[in-house]
Amino acid sequence: MTTVTGAAFCAALGLGLLAAAGALLPRRARPAAAGGGTAAAGAAAVVAGLAAMAGHPWSVWLPDLLPLAGVRLAVDPLSGLFIAVTGAVAVCAAVYAIGYTRPARDGTDDAPGLDGRAVQAMLPLFVVAMLLVPAAASVSTFLLAWELMAVTSLLLVVAEHRRRASVGEAGLWYAVMTHLGLIAIMAGLAGFAAASHGESFERLRAAAEGLSPAVRSAVFVATLAGFASKAGIVPLHVWLPRAHPEAPSHVSALMSAAMVNMGVYGIVRVGLDLLGGGPAWWWLVVLASGGVSALYGVLQAVVATDMKRLLAYSTCENMGLVLIGVGAAGLLSVSGARAIAALALTAALLHVVNHAGFKTLLFLAAGSVLHATGTRDLDALGGLRSPMPATTALFGIGALMASALPPGSAFVSEWLLLQSLVHALPEGGTLAAVTMPVAVAVVALSAGLAIAAFVKAFGVGFLARPRSAAAERARESSPAMIAGMVLAALACVAAALAPGLVAGGLSRAAGVAAAVAGPGGDPVTGPVTLRPAGMPSTMSPLLITVALLVAVVVLMAVLRAVTTRRARRRARLWDCGAGPATARMEYTATSFAEPLVRVFDDVLAPETDLDVTPVKESAYLVDSVRYRTTVGDRIEHRLYRPVLAAVAWVGRAARPLANGSVHRYVGYGFYAFTGMLILLAVTR
C-alpha cells in the first residue's frame, strides 16, 4: 500500500508538469489541456494524500536531482492531509479554469491575458509547488518548494496587470511580503539545521531536544513570522486582502483555500513536530495572534463592499481560528492535557479542510459573478438569482458552509474547537482558565460576525433587485465553471454531513505532531454522531439536518392541509404609498454594515467626510450634501505606512550615491570586493 502513496504522488507531479507543457498548444486548446491536466494532477494528489492519511507513509531521497543536498521527500499523514486538500482544491479550480480562462467566442475578449502561454503554464506549476511544500523532508527541499510556490503564485497574481492598475500594486505588496517571509523562514530553518548538524527533517527532529532554549525559541519565532505571514495572520496580513482579490478568481481560490494552509502546515510541522512543542509563551503568542486575526479579519469582512476582498478577509479570520486551535493544542500539551490538545489540533486541521472547501466554492462563485457582470462591488450587484440561478445557489451553499450554522461545515469544526476550549478548563491549569474563556469569546464573536458578513454577501449580492445595469445584464456562467463549483459544493456538503469519515485520517495527521500525540485513541470518533474522546458531549450534524428537513416537510404538509386558498397572487411591495420602490431605495452593502461600523468604531476608525453646500449662504436650505465614509485597513495605516515612509526617506537620502556614472557603479562593486578581501585578510 505504501507504493500507492508514492505512485499517486509521483503521478500528480508528472501530470502537473505535463499540464504545464500543455500550455504550448494553440490558444483554443490551451485552457482545456492545462486545466484538464491540472485537474488530473489534483485528483492523483487527493489519492496520494488520502493513502498517506490512511496510514501508508512514503519517502524518497534523490541525491542527484539537485547539487549539494539532493531532494528529500516524505509523505506522512500530516503532509498527506495538506496534499489531499491542495489536490482537491486544484481539481475544482482547474475544472473551473477551463471555462474561466477560455477566450470569449464572440470576439469581445472578456479576460485578455488569461489564456496566454505563461499564465496557463503557471497554474499547474503552482499546484505542483504546493504539493511539494508539504512533501519536502529537508530544509533545502522545503525552501526551494516554498520559493517556487511564491514565484508561481506571484506570476499568477499579476496575470491581469494590463487591465487594472491595482493589480501591479497588489503584486508588489505580495512580492515584498512573501520574500520577507521567506527570509524569516530561511533564517529560522537554516539556524535550526546549523545547530543540529544536518538538514533532513529526521535529523532536525532528533536534534531538537538537545538544543538550547534560546536557539529553539529563535527558530520558532523566526519561522512563525514567516509562516504567519503566508497564512494571512494579522498584522502580517496586508498582502492578502490586496493580492487575493486582484488575482484571477481560480487563482484566488487556490491561494485562499490551499496556499494559506501552507502557513498552518509550517507552524504545526516546525513547532509541534520538529521542535516537539515548547514553552507556554510560544503558544500564547500563536493563540493571541490567532485571536486578533480572527476578530480583525471578520470585522474587515463585515465592512468590506468588494466581494472578493470580503472573502480574502474571511480567510484571515478562518486562519485565525485555525491558529487558535493550534495555539490551544500547544498550550494544553505544555500543561499535560494531551487528549484535549490532540482534540484541539484535530479541530484546527478539520477547520483547514472545511475552510478550503467553502473558500474554493465562494471564490469560484465570486469569479463567476465578476465574469458575468464585470464588477466585484456589492453595492452595484444584486438580483442575480434570476439570471444566474446555479451560481446563486452555489454561493448560497458556500455562504451557509462558511457561517457556522448547523448544516454547514464550519459549524462542525468550530463545534469541535469549542469543545476542546471548553473542556480544557479543569486540566489545563490557571493559564488555560484565563485564556480559554477569552478564546471562546473570540471564536463566538467571530462566528457571529461571520454570519453577518455572509448574510451581507449573499443577501445584498445575489438577492433583491439589481443595483446597476451591469448586474441586470448578467448571464449564467459556462458549464465548466459550474462543474468546478459543483465539485467544490459536493465536497463541502460531504464534509458537513459526515465529518466522522475523515476523523480517523485527521487524528493520524494530528498524531504526527509529537507534542500532542497522546497514548489514548482517536480524539474524535463516530461516523454519524461526533464524540470527542473523554468527554460526554455529542453532536450529529447529519441527524440535525435530517430532523430539520423532516420538520420542514411536515410543516409544508400541515400548511397544505389547513390552508383553504392555495393560489398565490402577486402584489406590489409596500412602498409607503409613494409610488413604486426603485433599486436606489434598497439597502446596500455599505448601509447593511453601517450599524456594525458604529458599534466597532473604536477598532475600525472609519473616515467620514460630510460636505454640505447651502443655497446661497442660507443656513437652512441645502443645495447638496455629500457624505463619504471609508473604512481602511487601520493596521496598514498605522504599522506599515511609517515603515514605508522611512524606507522611502532612506532611498531619497541615498540618491546622491547614484549619479548616473557607470564608472561609479562598477567602482562600488570593486570597492566592496576589495573591502571584503581586506576584511578577510585582517580577521584571519
Added chain:
Amino acid sequence: MSAAGVVGAVTQVALVAFGAPLLVGFMRQVRARLEGRAGAGVAQPWRDLRKLLRKEPITPHGTGVLFRAAPLVLAGTALVVSAVVPIVTTASPLDGTADLFAVAALLALGTVFLALAGLDTATAFGGMGASREMVVLALVEPTILLSVFALSARVGSTNLGAIVTATLHEPLLVISPVSLLAAVALAVVTIAETGRIPVDNPSTHLELTMIHEAMVLEYSGPDLALVEWASAMRLTVLLGLFAGLFAPWGIAGTSMAMLPVAVAAFAAKAVVLGGLLAAGEVFMAKLRMFRVPELLAGSFLLALLAVAASFFLAAP
C-alpha cells in the same frame, strides 16, 4: 433511546406548538391589565393565526424562493429545537444529536433565513431590519457561548440532558454564583433573541425603531401566520430552556409517570416567566439601537465572570 423519552419529546413538541400562541396571548393579557386595558383574551393569537391561514397567500413582486422558504425554515428550526430542549423530559432521543451549542446555532439559522428574506424584498425596511437583526445576533453570540461554557464546566458536557440532570441531582447548584451570573446573562440573551423590550419592541410598527417587524413587513396570509407562530415558539422554547437550566424541578427523566407532572410544571414555569417578562416590559422603555451593545457587553461580562467563578471559586 427510551420509550418515555420518545413520548416526552413528542409531548414537548406538541406542547410548544399549541401552547406558544397561548403564552403570547397570556403575556399580552398581563400587559394589557397592567396598563389598565381589558385585553383581547389569552386565545387571541390563535384566533389571529386562524384568520391569517384562511387568507390568500401573496407573493410580492420581485421576491424569490428564499422569501417563501424562510418562514418554513424558521418554524422548522423552532420545532427541532423544541424537540431537543429539556422542557418536559431530559431523555429526548434527539438529546445526543444537538447540544447547547447546536441549539443556539439552530435558532440563529432561523434568524438568518428571516434576515435573508428581509433583504430579498428589496425594500429599505427589509434591509434595515436584516441589518439590525444581524448586529444583535453577532453581539449576542459571545454571551451565549460563554454561558454555555460556565454551565457545562461543572458537568463536563454541553449536552442539555446532562446539564439539567446534574442540576436536578444537586439543587444547591442553582444558587451558586456561577449559576446566578449565567442566569442573568442568559436572561438578557433570551430577551435579545426573542426581540422583546428593551432590545426590540414586538408590538411596534414605527419604521425607525423596529427590528423583527421590519424584516417580516412583506409577509401576509399563511406565511405571516407561520412567522408569527414560529416567533411564539421561539419565545416559548427559550423560556423553557431558561427554566430547564435554572429551575429544572419537575422535569421527567426516563419515567413515563412523571410526564403529566412535567407538563403541568412547565406550564406553571412558563406562566411565571412570561408574566415576569410582560410585567417588566410595562415598566421599561425600548433602548436606542446603539445602546443595545452596552446591554450585550454587560451580559457578556456577567457570562465571563460566571466562567471565571466556575473555575476559581471554591465548589460547595
Added chain:
Amino acid sequence: MSETLYVQLLDVSCSALLLAGVLALWRRDLAAIVRLFAVQGAALGALVAVLGVYEGHAGTIALAAGIAVLRGAVLPLMLRRAMRAGGAFRETEPLVNVASSLVAAALLALLSFAVMRPVIALSPSPATRAVPVALTVVLLGFFLLVTRRRALSQVAGFLMMDNGITAVAFLTTSGVPLIVELGVSLDVLLAVLVLQILTARIRAAFGDSDLDDLRELHD
C-alpha cells in the same frame, strides 16, 4: 454553620459585591450608582458577618454590623445629599464608552484571577479563593475613578475601591484588628466629607461638577 452553607453564603455575598461594582460601571444614572454603592456596602457587611459567624468571632460580627451601617447607609446618604446639592443627576459620556469599559472590566477580572493564583496556592480555603473577586472590585473601583467625569461617580469609584480593599483584607487574614478597621473607616468618612465640601465648592465656582473643567485651573 455547615461547611456547604458557609461556602455558598460566602460565594453569594462575594458575587453581590462584584455585581454591584459591575452594575455601577454600567449605569449612567448617578442615583443608581449611589444605590449600588449602598448595596455593595451591605454585601460587604454580609460577607464579613459570614466570616465572623463561621469563625465564631463576636468582634468580627460587631464589625460587620458597623461596616453595614457605615457603608450601606451613612455614606450613601451623604453621597445622595451631595448629589442633590450638586444638581447633576446623570453621568456625562465617560472617557471610555460604556460597552468598552464593560469589556475592559471582563479582562480586569481575568487579570485579577491570574494574579491571585499564587496567593491562593499558599493556603487554599474557600475564603482565599474568593480573594480574586475582591481584587476585581478594587480594580473596577479604580477603573471607575479613572474614566468617569463627574466628581460624584469618582467618589463612588473611590469608595468601591475601598470596599474591595476591605474585602481583600478580611478574606486573606480572616479579619483585621478592630482598631485598624475603625481607623480606615474614619479615614474614609473624612475623605467623603472633604470631597463633599470640595464638590460643592467646585460647583459654586464652575456651576458644574464636571472635573474636566478643572483643567482651566492650571497655572
